Amino acid sequence: MAKGKAAGKAKKKGRGEERGLMSSAGLMRYYDVEESAVKLSPKTVLLIGVFVAVVILGLEIYYGVWPTP
Numbered sequence: 001m002a003k004g005k006a007a008g009k010a011k012k013k014g015r016g017e018e019r020g021l022m023s024s025a026g027l028m029r030y031y032d033v034e035e036s037a038v039k040l041s042p043k044t045v046l047l048i049g050v051f052v053a054v055v056i057l058g059l060e061i062y063y064g065v066w067p068t069p
Contacts, residue, residue, distance in 0.1 A: 060066035 057066070
């Protein structure tokens with residue numbers, strides 16, 4: 001009899017995990033967002049930021065805006 005109760009609890013627990021918790025306090029799962037998102041490594045983002053900064057600084061020096069007298 002103890003095996004039957006334990007098996008019943010395991011089945012209920014398994015079904016609840018598939019749906020997600022009812023008390024998840026607004027946390028949601030967005031599987032479709034992850035599939036369509038652009039994936040960039042942190043190193044790539046850092047290099048793009050440094051490149052943009054160098055281009056802006058170069059343009060400011062070229063047009064005489066920086067350094068200010």
